[in-house]
Amino acid sequence: MDSQYIIQFNPKLPKLSKNEQAVLKLLVEAGKLIAPVFAEQEKQLKENGSLYPKGVSEKEINQAAKQDPTILSPYTVVEKTNSRIVAIPYHIKYAQLLKPVVEKLNQASRITDSREFSRFLRLQAKALLEGTYEEAINASIKTKTYILDVYIIPVEHNDDAVFFAKAAYQAWVGVLDTEGTQRLSSYKSTVLSVSRRSLLPHERIDSPHPVKTKTIDEVLLAGFVAKSKFVGLIVPMNFALVAKYGSEFTIFNQVNNLRLKEQILPTFKKIFSPAFRKEFTIEDLRRGSLRYVALHELAHNYLYYKNATQNLQDLFAVIYELAATLLGMRIAGSLLLQDKINNKQLESMVVAFMARSVDLTRQSEKNSTMINYAIGGTIFINFMLESGALKQKGGITIANFMKIFVSVHELSYIVEHLLASGTRQEAETFINKYGQIS
Numbered sequence: 001m002d003s004q005y006i007i008q009f010n011p012k013l014p015k016l017s018k019n020e021q022a023v024l025k026l027l028v029e030a031g032k033l034i035a036p037v038f039a040e041q042e043k044q045l046k047e048n049g050s051l052y053p054k055g056v057s058e059k060e061i062n063q064a065a066k067q068d069p070t071i072l073s074p075y076t077v078v079e080k081t082n083s084r085i086v087a088i089p090y091h092i093k094y095a096q097l098l099k100p101v102v103e104k105l106n107q108a109s110r111i112t113d114s115r116e117f118s119r120f121l122r123l124q125a126k127a128l129l130e131g132t133y134e135e136a137i138n139a140s141i142k143t144k145t146y147i148l149d150v151y152i153i154p155v156e157h158n159d160d161a162v163f164f165a166k167a168a169y170q171a172w173v174g175v176l177d178t179e180g181t182q183r184l185s186s187y188k189s190t191v192l193s194v195s196r197r198s199l200l201p202h203e204r205i206d207s208p209h210p211v212k213t214k215t216i217d218e219v220l221l222a223g224f225v226a227k228s229k230f231v232g233l234i235v236p237m238n239f240a241l242v243a244k245y246g247s248e249f250t251i252f253n254q255v256n257n258l259r260l261k262e263q264i265l266p267t268f269k270k271i272f273s274p275a276f277r278k279e280f281t282i283e284d285l286r287r288g289s290l291r292y293v294a295l296h297e298l299a300h301n302y303l304y305y306k307n308a309t310q311n312l313q314d315l316f317a318v319i320y321e322l323a324a325t326l327l328g329m330r331i332a333g334s335l336l337l338q339d340k341i342n343n344k345q346l347e348s349m350v351v352a353f354m355a356r357s358v359d360l361t362r363q364s365e366k367n368s369t370m371i372n373y374a375i376g377g378t379i380f381i382n383f384m385l386e387s388g389a390l391k392q393k394g395g396i397t398i399a400n401f402m403k404i405f406v407s408v409h410e411l412s413y414i415v416e417h418l419l420a421s422g423t424r425q426e427a428e429t430f431i432n433k434y435g436q437i438s
Contacts, residue, residue: 005035005042007226009254011217013175020148023112024173024219027150030104031171031220034152037097038169038223044077045159051166053080058162060085074167074238075133075154090154091131094169098128101152117146124152133167137236138245141212145181149174149216149250155235156224157317158369164309164316167237170223172216177253180215184251184294188213190340191298191331209246211301218252228369231256232293239304249297251290259356260286267355271397280348288348289356291341295328295349302327305420312418315427318435322376323419325353326412333405347401354397357381364437379434383411386434 008028016024041051048054052061061078064085065071071078076087091098102125109121120143127136136153154167188211225233234249236242264285268277280288303323309316332349335341357377364374384390387410389403418427 003035005038005223005226006032007221007229009218009220011175011219011254013217013219014147014178016147016175017113019111019113023108024148024175026104026108026111027148027173028220030101030108031150031152031173031222033097033101033104034169034171034222035226037094037101038227040094040097041159041168042227050162051160052078052162053085056080056085061163072163072165074157074165075131076166089131090167090169091127091129101125102129105152114146116144117148119143121150124150127153134241137241140235141209141246141248145176145212145214147176149176149214151235151250153235155237156228156233157237158228158372159224161314161317164314168224170225171220172218172222172225172250172252173220174216174218174252177215177217180251180253181213184213184215184249187291187294187335187340188249188298190335190338191295211246211298212248213251213298214249215251215253218254221252221255229255229258231259231289232297234297234300239306242304247301249294251294251297256286256290256293260289263359264289264352264355267359268351271355271358271395272351273396273398276399280344280351284344284348285352285355288345288350288352291332291345292325292328292349292353295331296321296324297328299324299327299331303416303419308419311421311423312427313424315424315431317372318375318379318431319415319418319422319427321372322379323412323415325376325380326408326415329353329405329408330412350401350404351399353377354381354399361437374437375431375435378437379431380411382434383407 045051061071068087070076070087071085073087075090077090077093078085078087105121105125109118109125112118112121120139123136123139127133133153140151140153150171150173152171154169156168156170157164157166159168160166230252232249232251234247236247265282268285303320308320312319329350332341332346336343336346357374357380360370360374361378364371381390384404384407385392387403387407389400389407391398414430418430
Protein backbone atom coordinates (compact mmCIF):
# COMPACT_ATOMS: atom_id res chain seq x y z
CA MET A 1 0.00 0.00 0.00
CA ASP A 2 1.38 3.44 -0.98
CA SER A 3 0.81 5.17 2.35
CA GLN A 4 2.28 8.46 1.09
CA TYR A 5 -0.88 8.86 -0.98
CA ILE A 6 -3.28 8.10 1.87
CA ILE A 7 -4.47 10.44 4.62
CA GLN A 8 -6.85 9.22 7.29
CA PHE A 9 -8.76 11.46 9.69
CA ASN A 10 -10.71 10.76 12.83
CA PRO A 11 -13.33 13.53 12.96
CA LYS A 12 -16.25 13.67 15.33
CA LEU A 13 -19.05 12.12 13.30
CA PRO A 14 -22.82 12.09 13.74
CA LYS A 15 -24.32 8.87 15.02
CA LEU A 16 -24.43 6.31 12.23
CA SER A 17 -26.57 3.19 12.04
CA LYS A 18 -24.86 -0.22 12.10
CA ASN A 19 -25.55 -0.51 8.38
CA GLU A 20 -23.99 2.89 7.64
CA GLN A 21 -20.94 2.00 9.72
CA ALA A 22 -20.48 -1.25 7.82
CA VAL A 23 -20.80 0.51 4.46
CA LEU A 24 -18.40 3.24 5.55
CA LYS A 25 -15.79 0.63 6.49
CA LEU A 26 -15.97 -0.95 3.03
CA LEU A 27 -15.74 2.44 1.32
CA VAL A 28 -12.62 3.32 3.29
CA GLU A 29 -11.08 0.00 2.27
CA ALA A 30 -11.97 0.70 -1.38
CA GLY A 31 -10.57 4.23 -1.20
CA LYS A 32 -7.22 3.06 0.17
CA LEU A 33 -6.83 0.72 -2.80
CA ILE A 34 -6.79 3.69 -5.18
CA ALA A 35 -3.39 4.78 -3.80
CA PRO A 36 -1.40 2.10 -5.75
CA VAL A 37 -3.13 3.14 -8.99
CA PHE A 38 -2.23 6.78 -8.44
CA ALA A 39 1.31 5.69 -7.52
CA GLU A 40 1.65 4.20 -11.01
CA GLN A 41 0.60 7.52 -12.53
CA GLU A 42 3.11 9.34 -10.35
CA LYS A 43 5.82 6.89 -11.38
CA GLN A 44 5.21 7.73 -15.04
CA LEU A 45 5.22 11.45 -14.21
CA LYS A 46 8.56 11.24 -12.40
CA GLU A 47 10.24 8.99 -14.97
CA ASN A 48 9.10 10.89 -18.07
CA GLY A 49 8.84 14.39 -16.67
CA SER A 50 5.20 14.44 -17.81
CA LEU A 51 2.28 12.09 -18.37
CA TYR A 52 3.43 11.58 -21.96
CA PRO A 53 6.27 9.47 -23.43
CA LYS A 54 9.76 10.79 -22.76
CA GLY A 55 11.33 12.53 -25.73
CA VAL A 56 8.00 13.05 -27.52
CA SER A 57 7.19 16.70 -28.26
CA GLU A 58 3.84 18.45 -27.84
CA LYS A 59 3.69 18.81 -31.61
CA GLU A 60 4.04 15.04 -32.08
CA ILE A 61 1.31 14.40 -29.51
CA ASN A 62 -1.04 16.83 -31.25
CA GLN A 63 -0.33 15.29 -34.65
CA ALA A 64 -0.98 11.79 -33.32
CA ALA A 65 -4.20 12.99 -31.66
CA LYS A 66 -5.55 14.09 -35.04
CA GLN A 67 -5.49 10.43 -36.07
CA ASP A 68 -6.53 9.07 -32.68
CA PRO A 69 -8.40 11.59 -30.45
CA THR A 70 -8.26 9.19 -27.49
CA ILE A 71 -4.61 10.21 -27.09
CA LEU A 72 -5.86 13.42 -25.45
CA SER A 73 -8.72 11.72 -23.61
CA PRO A 74 -8.63 12.29 -19.84
CA TYR A 75 -8.78 8.53 -19.35
CA THR A 76 -5.94 7.05 -21.38
CA VAL A 77 -2.26 6.37 -20.76
CA VAL A 78 -0.11 7.52 -23.68
CA GLU A 79 2.85 5.33 -24.65
CA LYS A 80 5.26 5.04 -27.56
CA THR A 81 5.42 1.55 -29.03
CA ASN A 82 7.41 0.65 -32.14
CA SER A 83 7.72 4.35 -33.03
CA ARG A 84 3.96 4.77 -32.72
CA ILE A 85 2.19 6.91 -30.15
CA VAL A 86 -0.70 4.89 -28.74
CA ALA A 87 -3.40 5.40 -26.11
CA ILE A 88 -4.31 2.67 -23.62
CA PRO A 89 -7.60 3.13 -21.70
CA TYR A 90 -7.18 3.49 -17.95
CA HIS A 91 -9.53 0.60 -17.16
CA ILE A 92 -7.36 -1.71 -19.26
CA LYS A 93 -3.95 -0.38 -18.21
CA TYR A 94 -4.74 -0.57 -14.50
CA ALA A 95 -7.21 -3.47 -14.59
CA GLN A 96 -5.46 -5.63 -12.01
CA LEU A 97 -5.09 -2.79 -9.51
CA LEU A 98 -8.67 -1.65 -9.99
CA LYS A 99 -10.24 -5.08 -9.57
CA PRO A 100 -10.18 -5.11 -5.72
CA VAL A 101 -11.53 -1.52 -5.64
CA VAL A 102 -14.47 -2.60 -7.80
CA GLU A 103 -15.10 -5.61 -5.54
CA LYS A 104 -15.26 -3.43 -2.41
CA LEU A 105 -17.61 -0.92 -4.06
CA ASN A 106 -19.93 -3.67 -5.27
CA GLN A 107 -19.88 -5.28 -1.83
CA ALA A 108 -20.86 -1.95 -0.27
CA SER A 109 -23.62 -1.51 -2.86
CA ARG A 110 -25.10 -4.88 -1.90
CA ILE A 111 -25.34 -4.19 1.84
CA THR A 112 -26.38 -0.51 1.99
CA ASP A 113 -29.95 0.21 3.05
CA SER A 114 -30.17 3.07 0.53
CA ARG A 115 -31.33 1.92 -2.89
CA GLU A 116 -30.24 5.18 -4.57
CA PHE A 117 -26.79 5.11 -2.96
CA SER A 118 -26.46 1.44 -3.96
CA ARG A 119 -27.04 2.33 -7.61
CA PHE A 120 -24.50 5.16 -7.37
CA LEU A 121 -21.85 2.79 -5.95
CA ARG A 122 -22.48 0.25 -8.72
CA LEU A 123 -22.00 2.94 -11.36
CA GLN A 124 -18.69 4.03 -9.82
CA ALA A 125 -17.57 0.40 -9.81
CA LYS A 126 -18.68 -0.02 -13.42
CA ALA A 127 -16.76 3.12 -14.46
CA LEU A 128 -13.54 1.79 -12.96
CA LEU A 129 -14.08 -1.61 -14.58
CA GLU A 130 -15.34 -0.55 -18.03
CA GLY A 131 -14.36 3.11 -18.48
CA THR A 132 -17.92 4.48 -18.31
CA TYR A 133 -16.80 7.59 -16.43
CA GLU A 134 -19.33 9.97 -17.95
CA GLU A 135 -22.22 7.86 -16.69
CA ALA A 136 -20.70 7.77 -13.20
CA ILE A 137 -20.03 11.53 -13.16
CA ASN A 138 -23.62 12.24 -14.16
CA ALA A 139 -24.87 9.88 -11.46
CA SER A 140 -22.72 11.56 -8.82
CA ILE A 141 -24.17 14.97 -9.68
CA LYS A 142 -27.76 13.73 -9.88
CA THR A 143 -27.79 11.36 -6.88
CA LYS A 144 -29.48 12.85 -3.84
CA THR A 145 -27.02 13.85 -1.10
CA TYR A 146 -26.64 10.99 1.37
CA ILE A 147 -25.16 10.76 4.87
CA LEU A 148 -22.16 8.88 3.43
CA ASP A 149 -20.07 10.49 0.70
CA VAL A 150 -17.61 8.78 -1.62
CA TYR A 151 -15.97 9.67 -4.91
CA ILE A 152 -13.64 7.19 -6.60
CA ILE A 153 -13.35 8.48 -10.15
CA PRO A 154 -10.21 9.88 -11.86
CA VAL A 155 -10.80 13.60 -12.29
CA GLU A 156 -8.14 16.21 -11.39
CA HIS A 157 -5.95 17.39 -14.31
CA ASN A 158 -3.30 19.37 -12.41
CA ASP A 159 -0.57 16.74 -12.84
CA ASP A 160 -0.81 17.18 -16.62
CA ALA A 161 1.30 20.31 -17.07
CA VAL A 162 1.43 19.82 -20.86
CA PHE A 163 -2.22 19.68 -21.98
CA PHE A 164 -4.14 19.89 -18.69
CA ALA A 165 -6.04 16.84 -19.93
CA LYS A 166 -5.16 13.62 -18.11
CA ALA A 167 -7.25 12.77 -15.07
CA ALA A 168 -5.57 11.57 -11.88
CA TYR A 169 -6.97 8.78 -9.74
CA GLN A 170 -8.20 9.83 -6.35
CA ALA A 171 -10.71 8.88 -3.68
CA TRP A 172 -12.41 10.55 -0.79
CA VAL A 173 -14.71 9.03 1.79
CA GLY A 174 -16.56 10.99 4.43
CA VAL A 175 -19.76 11.80 6.27
CA LEU A 176 -22.02 14.73 5.44
CA ASP A 177 -21.65 17.87 7.57
CA THR A 178 -25.28 18.97 7.54
CA GLU A 179 -24.76 22.43 9.02
CA GLY A 180 -21.76 23.18 6.80
CA THR A 181 -23.71 22.01 3.76
CA GLN A 182 -26.58 24.35 4.63
CA ARG A 183 -24.19 27.32 4.95
CA LEU A 184 -22.56 26.45 1.63
CA SER A 185 -25.97 26.14 0.01
CA SER A 186 -26.86 29.62 1.27
CA TYR A 187 -23.74 31.07 -0.36
CA LYS A 188 -24.48 29.15 -3.55
CA SER A 189 -28.04 30.47 -3.76
CA THR A 190 -26.84 34.05 -3.44
CA VAL A 191 -23.85 33.73 -5.76
CA LEU A 192 -25.50 31.80 -8.59
CA SER A 193 -28.73 33.81 -8.52
CA VAL A 194 -26.79 36.77 -9.90
CA SER A 195 -26.76 37.04 -13.68
CA ARG A 196 -23.13 38.03 -14.15
CA ARG A 197 -22.03 39.86 -17.26
CA SER A 198 -19.25 38.12 -19.10
CA LEU A 199 -16.38 39.77 -20.93
CA LEU A 200 -17.15 37.70 -24.01
CA PRO A 201 -20.60 36.09 -23.58
CA HIS A 202 -20.40 34.18 -26.86
CA GLU A 203 -17.15 32.52 -25.68
CA ARG A 204 -18.43 31.40 -22.30
CA ILE A 205 -20.07 28.07 -21.60
CA ASP A 206 -23.08 28.43 -19.31
CA SER A 207 -24.54 25.28 -17.82
CA PRO A 208 -28.35 25.18 -17.43
CA HIS A 209 -27.95 22.66 -14.61
CA PRO A 210 -27.82 23.39 -10.87
CA VAL A 211 -24.57 23.06 -8.92
CA LYS A 212 -24.64 20.33 -6.30
CA THR A 213 -22.85 21.47 -3.13
CA LYS A 214 -21.89 19.71 0.08
CA THR A 215 -19.51 19.93 3.01
CA ILE A 216 -18.12 16.72 4.49
CA ASP A 217 -16.10 15.51 7.43
CA GLU A 218 -13.67 13.35 5.55
CA VAL A 219 -12.43 10.04 6.95
CA LEU A 220 -10.09 9.19 4.08
CA LEU A 221 -8.29 10.88 1.20
CA ALA A 222 -6.29 8.83 -1.30
CA GLY A 223 -4.47 9.44 -4.55
CA PHE A 224 -4.25 12.94 -6.00
CA VAL A 225 -6.45 14.59 -3.39
CA ALA A 226 -4.19 13.23 -0.63
CA LYS A 227 -1.16 14.59 -2.45
CA SER A 228 -2.65 18.03 -3.13
CA LYS A 229 -4.67 18.46 0.11
CA PHE A 230 -7.23 20.64 -1.63
CA VAL A 231 -9.87 22.12 0.70
CA GLY A 232 -12.47 22.21 -2.05
CA LEU A 233 -13.00 20.39 -5.34
CA ILE A 234 -15.44 21.01 -8.15
CA VAL A 235 -16.06 18.23 -10.66
CA PRO A 236 -16.04 17.49 -13.51
CA MET A 237 -13.05 19.38 -14.91
CA ASN A 238 -14.21 18.94 -18.48
CA PHE A 239 -16.18 22.03 -19.61
CA ALA A 240 -18.31 20.07 -22.07
CA LEU A 241 -19.44 17.71 -19.31
CA VAL A 242 -20.30 20.68 -17.10
CA ALA A 243 -22.52 22.07 -19.85
CA LYS A 244 -24.12 18.66 -20.29
CA TYR A 245 -24.66 17.56 -16.68
CA GLY A 246 -23.79 20.39 -14.30
CA SER A 247 -21.17 20.24 -11.56
CA GLU A 248 -20.60 19.10 -8.02
CA PHE A 249 -18.67 21.00 -5.37
CA THR A 250 -17.34 19.45 -2.16
CA ILE A 251 -15.70 21.19 0.81
CA PHE A 252 -13.39 19.16 3.10
CA ASN A 253 -13.47 20.29 6.73
CA GLN A 254 -10.49 18.30 7.98
CA VAL A 255 -8.20 19.39 5.16
CA ASN A 256 -9.06 22.99 5.92
CA ASN A 257 -8.07 22.45 9.56
CA LEU A 258 -4.83 20.85 8.37
CA ARG A 259 -4.10 23.76 6.03
CA LEU A 260 -4.75 26.23 8.84
CA LYS A 261 -2.30 24.44 11.13
CA GLU A 262 0.45 23.68 8.61
CA GLN A 263 0.34 26.65 6.25
CA ILE A 264 -1.80 29.60 7.23
CA LEU A 265 -1.08 30.12 10.93
CA PRO A 266 2.74 29.74 10.78
CA THR A 267 2.97 32.15 7.83
CA PHE A 268 0.44 34.57 9.34
CA LYS A 269 2.68 34.85 12.42
CA LYS A 270 5.77 35.47 10.28
CA ILE A 271 4.58 38.11 7.82
CA PHE A 272 2.24 40.30 9.87
CA SER A 273 2.95 42.52 12.86
CA PRO A 274 1.81 41.55 16.40
CA ALA A 275 -0.67 44.45 16.42
CA PHE A 276 -2.21 43.32 13.11
CA ARG A 277 -2.39 39.69 14.26
CA LYS A 278 -4.43 40.65 17.31
CA GLU A 279 -7.26 41.69 14.99
CA PHE A 280 -7.77 38.11 13.76
CA THR A 281 -8.54 35.03 15.85
CA ILE A 282 -7.70 31.47 14.80
CA GLU A 283 -11.40 30.92 14.15
CA ASP A 284 -11.47 34.03 11.92
CA LEU A 285 -8.71 32.53 9.78
CA ARG A 286 -10.23 29.04 9.75
CA ARG A 287 -13.54 30.36 8.47
CA GLY A 288 -11.77 32.84 6.19
CA SER A 289 -9.99 29.93 4.53
CA LEU A 290 -13.24 28.00 4.09
CA ARG A 291 -15.02 31.04 2.65
CA TYR A 292 -12.41 32.00 0.09
CA VAL A 293 -12.16 28.38 -1.10
CA ALA A 294 -15.96 28.08 -1.31
CA LEU A 295 -16.31 31.29 -3.31
CA HIS A 296 -13.29 30.36 -5.47
CA GLU A 297 -14.97 27.10 -6.47
CA LEU A 298 -18.39 28.67 -7.01
CA ALA A 299 -16.76 31.35 -9.18
CA HIS A 300 -15.59 28.62 -11.56
CA ASN A 301 -19.18 28.44 -12.79
CA TYR A 302 -18.70 31.86 -14.43
CA LEU A 303 -15.31 31.07 -15.94
CA TYR A 304 -15.92 28.25 -18.40
CA TYR A 305 -14.52 29.76 -21.62
CA LYS A 306 -14.64 27.57 -24.71
CA ASN A 307 -11.12 27.94 -26.09
CA ALA A 308 -9.19 28.81 -22.94
CA THR A 309 -7.25 25.55 -22.63
CA GLN A 310 -6.37 25.57 -26.32
CA ASN A 311 -5.32 29.23 -26.32
CA LEU A 312 -3.36 29.31 -23.08
CA GLN A 313 -1.97 25.76 -23.29
CA ASP A 314 0.35 24.92 -20.36
CA LEU A 315 -0.34 28.30 -18.71
CA PHE A 316 -4.10 27.74 -18.55
CA ALA A 317 -4.18 26.42 -14.97
CA VAL A 318 -2.34 29.44 -13.54
CA ILE A 319 -4.73 31.90 -15.16
CA TYR A 320 -7.87 29.85 -14.54
CA GLU A 321 -7.29 29.26 -10.83
CA LEU A 322 -6.21 32.87 -10.16
CA ALA A 323 -9.26 34.15 -12.04
CA ALA A 324 -11.51 32.05 -9.79
CA THR A 325 -9.88 33.37 -6.61
CA LEU A 326 -10.19 36.98 -7.73
CA LEU A 327 -13.79 36.59 -8.86
CA GLY A 328 -14.54 34.83 -5.58
CA MET A 329 -13.25 37.87 -3.68
CA ARG A 330 -15.38 40.16 -5.83
CA ILE A 331 -18.40 37.98 -5.12
CA ALA A 332 -17.55 38.27 -1.41
CA GLY A 333 -17.83 42.03 -1.82
CA SER A 334 -21.34 41.54 -3.17
CA LEU A 335 -22.18 39.34 -0.16
CA LEU A 336 -20.93 42.13 2.09
CA LEU A 337 -23.27 44.62 0.45
CA GLN A 338 -26.16 42.21 1.05
CA ASP A 339 -25.17 41.76 4.73
CA LYS A 340 -24.42 38.06 4.12
CA ILE A 341 -20.92 38.55 5.55
CA ASN A 342 -19.26 41.38 7.49
CA ASN A 343 -16.03 43.36 7.04
CA LYS A 344 -14.00 41.14 9.34
CA GLN A 345 -15.08 38.01 7.49
CA LEU A 346 -14.16 39.56 4.16
CA GLU A 347 -10.76 40.67 5.43
CA SER A 348 -10.16 37.24 7.00
CA MET A 349 -10.59 35.65 3.58
CA VAL A 350 -7.92 37.88 2.06
CA VAL A 351 -5.50 37.38 4.96
CA ALA A 352 -5.91 33.58 4.84
CA PHE A 353 -5.32 33.58 1.08
CA MET A 354 -2.20 35.76 1.36
CA ALA A 355 -0.72 33.62 4.13
CA ARG A 356 -1.26 30.45 2.13
CA SER A 357 0.13 32.06 -1.03
CA VAL A 358 3.36 33.06 0.73
CA ASP A 359 3.69 29.53 2.14
CA LEU A 360 3.17 27.97 -1.30
CA THR A 361 5.83 30.26 -2.75
CA ARG A 362 8.31 29.08 -0.15
CA GLN A 363 7.51 25.44 -0.83
CA SER A 364 7.24 25.67 -4.62
CA GLU A 365 10.55 23.92 -5.28
CA LYS A 366 9.51 20.95 -3.15
CA ASN A 367 5.86 20.76 -4.22
CA SER A 368 5.53 20.96 -8.00
CA THR A 369 1.85 19.94 -7.83
CA MET A 370 0.98 23.30 -6.34
CA ILE A 371 3.21 25.43 -8.59
CA ASN A 372 0.23 26.89 -10.49
CA TYR A 373 -1.31 28.09 -7.23
CA ALA A 374 2.05 29.39 -6.00
CA ILE A 375 2.47 31.44 -9.19
CA GLY A 376 -1.10 32.72 -8.91
CA GLY A 377 -0.53 33.80 -5.32
CA THR A 378 2.74 35.47 -6.29
CA ILE A 379 0.94 37.42 -9.04
CA PHE A 380 -1.64 38.57 -6.50
CA ILE A 381 0.94 39.75 -3.97
CA ASN A 382 3.19 41.46 -6.52
CA PHE A 383 0.23 43.23 -8.12
CA MET A 384 -0.91 44.44 -4.70
CA LEU A 385 2.62 45.68 -3.91
CA GLU A 386 2.76 47.56 -7.21
CA SER A 387 -0.60 49.22 -6.56
CA GLY A 388 0.34 50.16 -3.01
CA ALA A 389 -2.37 47.95 -1.51
CA LEU A 390 0.39 46.03 0.24
CA LYS A 391 3.66 47.34 1.61
CA GLN A 392 6.58 45.43 3.05
CA LYS A 393 8.89 46.86 5.67
CA GLY A 394 11.48 44.92 7.63
CA GLY A 395 9.93 41.60 6.64
CA ILE A 396 6.47 42.71 7.81
CA THR A 397 3.52 43.04 5.44
CA ILE A 398 1.21 46.04 5.82
CA ALA A 399 -2.24 45.69 4.25
CA ASN A 400 -4.59 48.47 3.13
CA PHE A 401 -7.86 46.60 2.64
CA MET A 402 -9.61 49.43 0.81
CA LYS A 403 -6.84 49.50 -1.81
CA ILE A 404 -6.75 45.69 -1.93
CA PHE A 405 -10.41 45.44 -2.95
CA VAL A 406 -10.02 48.15 -5.61
CA SER A 407 -6.93 46.37 -6.95
CA VAL A 408 -8.72 43.01 -6.92
CA HIS A 409 -11.27 44.37 -9.41
CA GLU A 410 -8.52 45.63 -11.70
CA LEU A 411 -6.49 42.42 -11.54
CA SER A 412 -9.61 40.29 -11.99
CA TYR A 413 -10.46 42.09 -15.23
CA ILE A 414 -6.93 41.56 -16.61
CA VAL A 415 -6.85 37.85 -15.72
CA GLU A 416 -10.34 37.06 -16.98
CA HIS A 417 -9.58 38.82 -20.24
CA LEU A 418 -6.60 36.48 -20.67
CA LEU A 419 -8.86 33.52 -19.90
CA ALA A 420 -11.58 34.63 -22.29
CA SER A 421 -9.52 35.68 -25.31
CA GLY A 422 -5.82 35.82 -24.46
CA THR A 423 -2.99 33.99 -26.17
CA ARG A 424 -0.28 31.94 -24.57
CA GLN A 425 2.24 34.68 -25.37
CA GLU A 426 0.10 37.29 -23.60
CA ALA A 427 -0.27 35.02 -20.58
CA GLU A 428 3.48 34.38 -20.51
CA THR A 429 4.26 38.11 -20.63
CA PHE A 430 1.84 38.75 -17.77
CA ILE A 431 3.23 35.90 -15.66
CA ASN A 432 6.82 37.00 -16.30
CA LYS A 433 5.95 40.45 -15.02
CA TYR A 434 4.09 39.51 -11.84
CA GLY A 435 4.52 35.79 -11.22
CA GLN A 436 8.22 35.18 -10.92
CA ILE A 437 8.91 33.23 -7.71
CA SER A 438 12.20 34.44 -6.20
